Amino acid sequence: MAADTPSSRDKILDVAEALFARRGFSGVGMREVADTVGLGKSSLFHHFRTKTQLYFEMLDRVLGRIEERLTPVLASPAQPLDKIDAGIDTLIDALAEHPSTARLLLRSLFEDDDFPEQAQEPEQAAAEARLGRILDSIRRLLDDGVAQGVFRPVSVPHTMQTLIGATVYHFASGELGEGLLGEPLLSADSVRRRKEELRNLLHHGLAAQPARDGRNDP
Amino acid sequence: MAADTPSSRDKILDVAEALFARRGFSGVGMREVADTVGLGKSSLFHHFRTKTQLYFEMLDRVLGRIEERLTPVLASPAQPLDKIDAGIDTLIDALAEHPSTARLLLRSLFEDDDFPEQAQEPEQAAAEARLGRILDSIRRLLDDGVAQGVFRPVSVPHTMQTLIGATVYHFASGELGEGLLGEPLLSADSVRRRKEELRNLLHHGLAAQPARDGRNDP
DNA sequence: GTCTATACTACGATAGAC
DNA sequence: GTCTATCGTAGTATAGAC
Numbered sequence: 254m255a256a257d258t259p260s261s262r263d264k265i266l267d268v269a270e271a272l273f274a275r276r277g278f279s280g281v282g283m284r285e286v287a288d289t290v291g292l293g294k295s296s297l298f299h300h301f302r303t304k305t306q307l308y309f310e311m312l313d314r315v316l317g318r319i320e321e322r323l324t325p326v327l328a329s330p331a332q333p334l335d336k337i338d339a340g341i342d343t344l345i346d347a348l349a350e351h352p353s354t355a356r357l358l359l360r361s362l363f364e365d366d367d368f369p370e371q372a373q374e375p376e377q378a379a380a381e382a383r384l385g386r387i388l389d390s391i392r393r394l395l396d397d398g399v400a401q402g403v404f405r406p407v408s409v410p411h412t413m414q415t416l417i418g419a420t421v422y423h424f425a426s427g428e429l430g431e432g433l434l435g436e437p438l439l440s441a442d443s444v445r446r447r448k449e450e451l452r453n454l455l456h457h458g459l460a461a462q463p464a465r466d467g468r469n470d471p
Numbered sequence: 472m473a474a475d476t477p478s479s480r481d482k483i484l485d486v487a488e489a490l491f492a493r494r495g496f497s498g499v500g501m502r503e504v505a506d507t508v509g510l511g512k513s514s515l516f517h518h519f520r521t522k523t524q525l526y527f528e529m530l531d532r533v534l535g536r537i538e539e540r541l542t543p544v545l546a547s548p549a550q551p552l553d554k555i556d557a558g559i560d561t562l563i564d565a566l567a568e569h570p571s572t573a574r575l576l577l578r579s580l581f582e583d584d585d586f587p588e589q590a591q592e593p594e595q596a597a598a599e600a601r602l603g604r605i606l607d608s609i610r611r612l613l614d615d616g617v618a619q620g621v622f623r624p625v626s627v628p629h630t631m632q633t634l635i636g637a638t639v640y641h642f643a644s645g646e647l648g649e650g651l652l653g654e655p656l657l658s659a660d661s662v663r664r665r666k667e668e669l670r671n672l673l674h675h676g677l678a679a680q681p682a683r684d685g686r687n688d689p
Numbered sequence: 690g691t692c693t694a695t696a697c698t699a700c701g702a703t704a705g706a707c
Numbered sequence: 708g709t710c711t712a713t714c715g716t717a718g719t720a721t722a723g724a725c
Contacts, residue, residue: 261708275584280497282700296709298702356581363574363645366493369701388651405675410651411668414644418636426632427581433606433628450629457623458676479690500718514691516720587719 262300264290269311274353277360278308278367305368309376315357316383319347327390333398334460338452340394341420345451348424349444355424388413404459412459419451480518482508487529492571495578496526496585523586527594533575534601537565545608551616552678556670558612559638563669566642567662573642606631622677630677637669 268289272281283304287294301307326343348355395412398404423430424438436443486507490499501522505512519525544561566573613630616622641648642656654661
C-alpha cells in the first residue's frame with residue numbers, strides 16, 4: 254500500500270517537519286524549505302497561504318499520527334495499569350519512529366509567542382483540538398486508575414506532566430540525552446530500555462501496590 | 472546588599488533572558504532587545520560582540536544561578552535519599568524564581584542548530600562546561616544511591632532524564648501545563664505541590680524500600 | 690557609552706508570465 | 708503548478724560623530 258508518488262504538498266510538509274523540528278518556527282525561512290524541496294520559493298505560497306498555515310498544518314499531521322495510534326489503545330477495556338503500559342509503549346514507538354516528532358511537540362508548547370499577531374489561522378485551532386483530545390484520553394485513564402484504587406492517590410495533572418516529561422522530553426533531548434546515555438536516543442536498544450525504565454518507575458511509583466514486574470528488579 | 476543601580480550590561484542581559492525565553496534565539500532581534508532596554512540598537516554591539524555572544528553569556532548567567540544553589544546541597548554528606556529530596560527542592564525553587572529559567576534551559580537543549588556556523592564563541596564553551604558540572608554532580612548522587620542499595624538498580628542516565636523532564640519540562644510547559652493544572656505553574660501552592668508529588672513518586676519509585684513519607688499517602 | 694547613518698542580506702508575501 | 712521579478716520590512720553588524 255501507499256508510496257504513490259507523493260504530491261508536492263506532501264513533500265513540502267515532510268521538509269517543513271524536519272526543518273521546524275531542528276530550528277523552530279522563526280529559525281526556518283520559506284526560502285530554505287523551498288530549496289530543500291527543490292521548488293521555487295513562490296511555489297510554496299501556491300500550496301500554503303502563509304508560513305503560519307504551513308506550520309500548523311504540519312503540526313496537525315504529526316499530532317494525527319500520534320492520535321491514530323494512541324486512541325485505540327487507550328479506548329480498550331483493559332485494566333488501568335495494563336493500559337498505561339500499553340499506552341506508553343505506543344507513545345514511545347510513535348516518538349521513536351520519526352526523529353523530529355518529539356522535538357516538534359516540545360517546541361510547539363512554547364512557540365505560541367512566535368507567530369505574527371494577525372488573524373489566527375484555522376489550522377491552529379485544529380491542531381490544538383487534536384492535542385486536547387489526546388490529553389483528555391490520558392487524563393481519563395489516570396482518573397480511572399485513581400478512582401479504582403489501582404494507582405496511588407496522585408494528582409492527575411501532575412502525573413500527566415511527569416509522563417510527558419518522561420516521554421516527549423526524553424526523545425527531544427538530542428545531544429544532551431545522547432551524551433548522558435552514551436548511545437543514540439532512537440536505537441532499538443535505547444528505545445526498549447526507556448520503556449523498561451519507565452514501566453518500572455511507574456509500577457513502583459504509581460501503582461498502589463508494587464505489582465508483578467517484568468525483569469530487572471530483585 | 473545588591474541593588475546597586477544595574478549597569479547597561481546587566482539590563483541588557485535581563486532583557487535578553489526574558490525575550491530569548493519567550494521566542495528563542497532566532498525569534499528575537501537585536502533591535503527588539505535594544506528598544507526594550509531603552510538603548511539604540513548599535514549600543515548593544517558595544518557591550519556584546521555578536522548576538523550569539525549575548526545569548527551564551529546570558530545562558531551561562533542562568534546556569535550559574537542554578538549551580539550556585541545546587542552545588543552545596545549535592546556536596547553535603549547526607550544520605551542519597553535525603554540529598555535527592557533537598558536537591559529537587561533546591562532545583563525547583565531555582566526554576567520557580569524566574570519564570571524564564573526553565574524555558575531557557577529547555578530551549579537551549581535543542582537550539583544548537585540555530586547559530587550561524589561561524590567560529591564558535593568562547594562563551595558557548597563556558598556555558599556547556601557549567602552544565603556538565605551540574606549534571607556530573609547529579610550523576611554522582613544517583614550512582615552513590617544505587618551503589619549503596621538505597622535506590623533500586625535503575626539506569627542512572629535514564630533516571631537523570633526523567634528527573635530533568637519532571638522538573639525543567641514541568642516549569643517550562645507554559646499554557647499547556649497551566650491548562651492541565653488549572654492554576655499558574657509558579658504560584659506558591661503549585662510549586663509546593665510539584666515538590667510533594669515528585670518526592671512521593673521518587674520515594675515509591677526510586678527508593679529500594681517505599682520509605683517513611685510525608686503525608687498524602689495511606 | 691550612546692547616537693545617527695548605512696551596508697548588505699534575508700525575510701514573508703505578491704504579481705504576473707508561462 | 709512553477710517560474711522570475713519585485714515590494715517593503717527587518718535582520719546582523721559596522722563606521723564614525725559626539
